[in-house]
Amino acid sequence: MIAVVKREATESQVKNLIGWFEKQGIRVNESKGEYCTVLGLIGDTTAIDIDLLQGLDIIESVTRISDPFKKANRKFHPEDTVVDIGGVKIGGGNFAVMAGPCSVESEEQIIETAKAVKAAGATLLRGGAYKPRTSPYDFQGLHEEGIRLLLKAREATGLPIVSEIMSPEQLPVFEDIDCLQVGARNMQNFDLLKALGKTNKPVLLKRGLSATLKELLMSAEYIMSEGNPNIILCERGIRTYETYTRNTFDVSAIAALKELSHLPVVADPSHATGKVSLIKPMSMAAIVSGADALEIEVHTCPKKALSDAAQQLTPDQFTDVMGAISKARSII
Ligand code: PEP
Ligand code: MN
Numbered sequence: 001m002i003a004v005v006k007r008e009a010t011e012s013q014v015k016n017l018i019g020w021f022e023k024q025g026i027r028v029n030e031s032k033g034e035y036c037t038v039l040g041l042i043g044d045t046t047a048i049d050i051d052l053l054q055g056l057d058i059i060e061s062v063t064r065i066s067d068p069f070k071k072a073n074r075k076f077h078p079e080d081t082v083v084d085i086g087g088v089k090i091g092g093g094n095f096a097v098m099a100g101p102c103s104v105e106s107e108e109q110i111i112e113t114a115k116a117v118k119a120a121g122a123t124l125l126r127g128g129a130y131k132p133r134t135s136p137y138d139f140q141g142l143h144e145e146g147i148r149l150l151l152k153a154r155e156a157t158g159l160p161i162v163s164e165i166m167s168p169e170q171l172p173v174f175e176d177i178d179c180l181q182v183g184a185r186n187m188q189n190f191d192l193l194k195a196l197g198k199t200n201k202p203v204l205l206k207r208g209l210s211a212t213l214k215e216l217l218m219s220a221e222y223i224m225s226e227g228n229p230n231i232i233l234c235e236r237g238i239r240t241y242e243t244y245t246r247n248t249f250d251v252s253a254i255a256a257l258k259e260l261s262h263l264p265v266v267a268d269p270s271h272a273t274g275k276v277s278l279i280k281p282m283s284m285a286a287i288v289s290g291a292d293a294l295e296i297e298v299h300t301c302p303k304k305a306l307s308d309a310a311q312q313l314t315p316d317q318f319t320d321v322m323g324a325i326s327k328a329r330s331i332i
Contacts, residue, residue, distance in 0.1 A: 072263055
């Protein structure tokens with residue numbers, strides 16, 4: 001980090017400032033120029049509040065040279081992280097498909113879907129018991145009963161379970177769930193992130209609707225800084241001016257995240273596009289771009305789905321997409 005001190009700052013002011021940095025374990029390289037003094041700050045500057053520094057009377061400007069995310073950064077951890085979800089590995093060359101309905105609706109629905117996605121080649125079952133809906137009048141999920149049904153589906157198929165958690169208070173209910181999903185709307189729910197950081201459960205962290213990649217990585221940093229390294233980043237489309245698709249699938253984010261971070265990246269073409277017809281081509285695009293996993297919504301009868309009906313695949317459509325996924329994987 002570089003701090004430029006204004007010309008009019010007195011020597012004692014600069015000395016005090018340097019002393020303040022040093023007290024925080026930061027070495028300061030002072031370079032006095034004709035018009036200003038430049039302070040090169042060396043060490044872990046993550047705890048420095050850049051806005052506070054910028055607000056000081058004697059400071060002209062502050063520039064961060066290195067990324068503020070450290071634990072998620074590939075620079076400090078060049079090898080790929082491999083996350084293990086109930087025996088299914090993701091990252092470092094291990095590829096997985098997690099599939100299932102947007103919402104768990106009934107025992108029959110989730111068990112039938114689990115069997116169908118397993119038969120088509122999925123290795124993880126994903127279903128929502130707690131649903132973050134835009135309208136409070138829409139179906140909100142079966143809650144604890146949904147979790148119980150997911151565990152039944154795991155018993156019936158052996159597939160480990162991925163399900164969305166919405167608040168730290170729900171953690172006891174999720175005790176037996178294999179991977180906790182943090183939805184796009186909760187990407188910056190810092191209390192939730194910190195609570196998940198204190199567990200050792202795999203966390204699937206979705207990119208917020210309008211979050212930059214750095215913001216996503218800073219959210220991962222929240223979880224990691226509390227001690228939990230088991231994170232999978234998820235690109236699920238972002239808000240743009242386009243309305244034909246539900247969101248805009250930021251394919252470049254997959255390759256960019258893998259460049260910036262050692263964490264595995266999962267792509268969610270279902271929420272990214274909101275359209276059944278686009279899930280196959282976008283799954284292939286995600287694989288070619290380096291995705292370590294895919295998250296795809298599948299329902300035994302999408303027309304009757306209680307949430308996200310327009311984007312859920314039938315088991316037959318999913319089988320077809322899985323065929324395309326294998327083809328795409330064979331060429332990379
Ligand atoms: C979901 O995965 O069902 C979901 C609600 O996704 P997102 O948080 O990406 O909108
Ligand atoms: Mn959904």
